[in-house]
Amino acid sequence: MKLYSLPHSPYAARVRIQARMDALPLEVLPPPVPLRTEAFLERFPLGKVPVLELESGDTIAESWAIMEYLAETAPAGRSALLPATALERAQMRMLGRYADFHLAANALFPLFRAAMGIGQEDADGIAEGIAESLRAELMKGERLISDFGSDRQLTLGDIALAPTMLYLQELAPVAGVKKPLEDFPALGAWWSWINRSAAVSETLQEVRTAYHAFVDSLVAKA
Ligand SMILES: N[C@@H](CCC(=O)N[C@@H](CS)C(=O)NCC(=O)O)C(=O)O
Secondary structure, three states, X not given: OEEEOOOOOHHHHHHHHHHHHOOOOOEEEOOOXXXXXXXXXXXXXXXXXXXXXXXXXXXXXXXXXXXXXXXXXXXXXXXXXXXXXXHHHHHHHHHHHHHHHHHHHHHHHHHHHHHOOOOOOOHHHHHHHHHHHHHHHHHXXXXXXHHHOOOOOOOHHHHHHHHHHHHHHHHHHHHOOOOOOOOOHHHHHHHHHHHOOHHHHHHHHHHHHHHHHHHHHHHHHO
């Protein structure tokens, strides 16, 4: 199987973490045709990476769809990242949706836009607004993670959240927040917990390195 991935992509990183954890036979490659082109859209209708290409030639886009497919078809049998009970699987999906529809949508994307200098007319006001939604979204995560308790296995939900949380910590200083997890002990403990997995910490380091190289290239251009 081929995984079309970019080193800085938090969505592709999810799948790369999973591939390391479950020793999946994935060949990780850059997109075979340039992103944001008609040729890419013709081959991959959703227009984004990651994309998983199967031996059959079928392709799967959307990180969550890829992760569930890979967990259900893992060569060593059903992946331990997919919990056994319906309740635990619902909790796993809640965490994935929290990452995408709450934390990323309401805190990370505004941070990205601010970091790129988009809509900077009232930079101080914007930073204050972002810092406030960042706190509100982190509080949701704090309560969610506390509710799940500490005696549980790592799931696809944790893997989905990890790269989002990495970017959040990288970008929060843009809104004047130096250590965003400082006031959220359950999230702080969760962050330490998932980083004890070599698959998580090694993949996140790849993302961090690629992101810093991207920022350095912007600075060099300016
Ligand atoms: N919801 C998608 C998001 C994927 C995504 O946004 N990928 C970015 C890279 S991080 C991308 O391909 N961007 C290209 C573009 O927007 O043109 C997923 O979970 O896979």
